[in-house]
Amino acid sequence: MKALVYEGVEQVAFRDVPDAAPREAEHLIRIEAAGICGSDMHAYLGHDARRPAPLILGHEAAGTIVGGPRDGARVTINPLVACGTCDACKSGRENLCADRQIISMPPREGAFAQYVAMPASNLVEVPTHVSFAKAALAEPLAVSWHAVRLGLEALHPAMGRKALVIGGGAIGVAAALALSAMGVEDVVIVEPNDTRRAFLQSYGTFDVITETADDFPLVIDAVGYAATRALASGLVQPGGVIAHVGLGEDAGGLDIRRMTLQEITFIGTYTYTAEDFRQTAQAIFDGRLGGLDWVEERALSEGAKAFRDLRNGVVAAPKIILVPWA
Numbered sequence: 001m002k003a004l005v006y007e008g009v010e011q012v013a014f015r016d017v018p019d020a021a022p023r024e025a026e027h028l029i030r031i032e033a034a035g036i037c038g039s040d041m042h043a044y045l046g047h048d049a050r051r052p053a054p055l056i057l058g059h060e061a062a063g064t065i066v067g068g069p070r071d072g073a074r075v076t077i078n079p080l081v082a083c084g085t086c087d088a089c090k091s092g093r094e095n096l097c098a099d100r101q102i103i104s105m106p107p108r109e110g111a112f113a114q115y116v117a118m119p120a121s122n123l124v125e126v127p128t129h130v131s132f133a134k135a136a137l138a139e140p141l142a143v144s145w146h147a148v149r150l151g152l153e154a155l156h157p158a159m160g161r162k163a164l165v166i167g168g169g170a171i172g173v174a175a176a177l178a179l180s181a182m183g184v185e186d187v188v189i190v191e192p193n194d195t196r197r198a199f200l201q202s203y204g205t206f207d208v209i210t211e212t213a214d215d216f217p218l219v220i221d222a223v224g225y226a227a228t229r230a231l232a233s234g235l236v237q238p239g240g241v242i243a244h245v246g247l248g249e250d251a252g253g254l255d256i257r258r259m260t261l262q263e264i265t266f267i268g269t270y271t272y273t274a275e276d277f278r279q280t281a282q283a284i285f286d287g288r289l290g291g292l293d294w295v296e297e298r299a300l301s302e303g304a305k306a307f308r309d310l311r312n313g314v315v316a317a318p319k320i321i322l323v324p325w326a
Contacts, residue, residue: 001016001017001018001019001020001113001114001115002014002015002016002017002113002114002300002301002324003015003016003017003056003109003112003113003114003300004056004057004058004112004113004300004303004304004322005017005054005055005056005112006043006044006051006053006054006055006056006057007053007054008046008053009044009045009046010044010045010046010307010308010311011053012044012057012303012304012307013304014300014301014303014304017056017109017113019115020109020113020115020116020117021117022117023117025119025120026117026118026119026120027065027066027067027068027070027117027118027119027120027123028065028066028067028115028116028117029061029063029064029065029066029075029077029115029116029117029118029123030063030064030065030066030114030115031061031062031063031111031113031114031115031116031324032062032063032064032132032323032324032325033061033062033063033131033132033133033135033136033297033321033322033323034058034060034061034062034110034111034112034136034300034321034322034324035058035060035061035136035137035139035140035170035295035319035320035321035322036058036060036303036306036307036310036319036320036321036322037058037059037060037139037140037170038169038170038171038246038247038248039051039059039104039247040057040058040059040104040307041307041310041311042247042248043055043057043104044057044307044311045311050105051104051105051106052106055104055105055106055109055110056104056109056110056111056112056113057104057110057112058103058104058110058111058112058113058322059077059079059102059103059104059110059111059139060079060111060136060137060138060139060140061076061077061079061111061116061136061139062074062075062076062077062126062132062133062135062136062138063075063077063116063132065123066115070120073123073125074125074126074127074128074132074135075123075124075125075126075135076123076124076126076135076136076138076139076281077103077111077116077118077122077123077139078122078123078124078138078139078142078274078277079102079103079104079111079118079122079139080094080095080100080101080102080122080271080272080274080277081100081101081102081103081108081118081119081122082094082095082097082099082100082274083097083098083099083100084121086098086099092273092274092275093273094273094274095146095270095271095272095273096270102271103116103118112300112303112322112324113300113324114324114325121274124138124277124278124281126281126285127285130284130285133295133297133321133323134284134292135281135284136321137170137174137284137292137295137319138277138280138281138284139277140170140171140174140319141174141177141178141280141283141284141289142271142272142276142277142280142281143171143174143245143269143271143272144171144172144174144175144177144178144220144222144245145174145178145272145276145279145280145283146269146271146272146273146276147175147178147220147222147243147244147245147267147269148175148178148179148182148220148243149178149182149276150243150267150269151163151218151220151241151242151243151267151269152182152184152218154241154243154265154267155217155218155240155241156239159217159218159237159239159240160186160217161183161184161185161186161217162184162186162187162216162217162218163179163184163186163187163188163216163217163218163219163220164187164188164189164190164212164214164216164218164219164220164232164235165179165187165188165189165190165219165220165222166190166219166220166221166222166223166228166231166232166246167189167190167191167221167222167223167228167246168189168190168191168193168196168197168200168206168208168318169196169222169223169318169319170318170319171222171245171246172189172191172220172222172223172318173189173200173206173294173318174289175220175222175245176189176205176206177289177290178280178289179220180290181283181288181289184218187206187207188206188207188208188209188212188214188216189206189207189208189209190208190209190210190211190212190231191208191209191210192210192211193313195313195314195315195316196315196316196318197209197210198316199294199316199317199318200294200318203294205290212235214235215235215236215237215240216235216236216237216240217236217237217239217240217241218236218240218241218243219232219235219236219240219241219242219243220242220243220245221242221243221244221245221246222245222246223246223248224244224245224246224247224248224249225246225248225249225253226249226251226252226253227253228246228248228253229242229244229252229253229254230252230253230254230255232244232253233253233254233255233258233259233264234255234258236264238262238263238264239262239263239264240264240265241264241265241266241267242264242265242266242267243267243269244266244267244268244269245269254266294317294318294319295317295318295319295320295321296315296316296317296319296320296321297320297321297322297323297326298320298321298322298323298326299322299323299326300322300323300324300326301326303322306320306322
């Protein structure tokens with residue numbers, strides 16, 4: 001089969017690789033759409049030791065089951081494979097499973113390929129009225145759904161339902177959509193990139209700005225750099241909540257003194273639970289997360305250029321979807 005393979009820092013190649021081989025209780029999935037994630041970019045730039053070259057990246061995907069009793073079923077893929085038996089899994093917190101695996105990290109190859117093998121329990125069937133490109137958004141949307149859910153659960157009932165999202169990439173946009181779906185009507189996105197901000201402003205759904213001096217009960221950091229953590233620390237209201245979902249930079253930025261004196265809650269959020277993923281997929285199917293027409297589709301064979309364009313900051317759309325069969 002063909003795949004886009006990460007071969008070293010800023011090097012990906014579209015080439016032949018061994019066919020995906022399902023294990024016991026797994027299905028073979030013909031990939032129809034796979035999104036480029038920020039973590040794929042971190043690997044591409046050589047910033048993620050968990051993803052050593054050579055490796056097939058990609059974990060945001062949807063496609064069609066090939067063979068077996070569910071042959072032809074349209075599915076979106078939960079890429080997080082948990083053991084199912086530990087205390088974390090039994091309590092519905094599969095994202096904290098000590099033995100968790102995720103496609104695009106060894107030992108599991110990713111979805112920037114024509115086929116991938118996945119356990120049956122990781123597949124959610126997709127209705128025919130939902131495109132594969134939209135179905136592939138279930139993964140990044142679930143990341144933000146999880147972060148927003150935890151942030152709102154931690155917010156004191158007396159605090160206003162108003163939120164700031166730092167970053168207008170896919171995770172930031174998804175967070176804004178999740179906030180709206182969960183009843184938060186006053187949502188602002190801060191996005192300094194002129195190209196992306198103009199795209200989101202033309203999209204018309206969000207209040208997208210360059211900077212703000214206002215403070216907010218809930219701040220979602222969808223970038224995760226020292227500078228954005230510093231911004232979150234400064235703009236969250238006393239008694240408010242910062243939900244941190246970005247993984248751009250490991251350290252720095254938090255104003256610990258202010259967070260302590262003002263009783264600000266900081267929540268690190270990682271991926272999603274299986275229930276978060278199912279709820280997000282259903283919200284997509286029901287249209288509760290909007291038209292989801294802020295993606296750009298490109299052929300997987302042109303994936304190297306897509307990575308270069310993202311690296312150079314010239315992509316307006318929050319998400320590029322790669323199509324293996326285009």
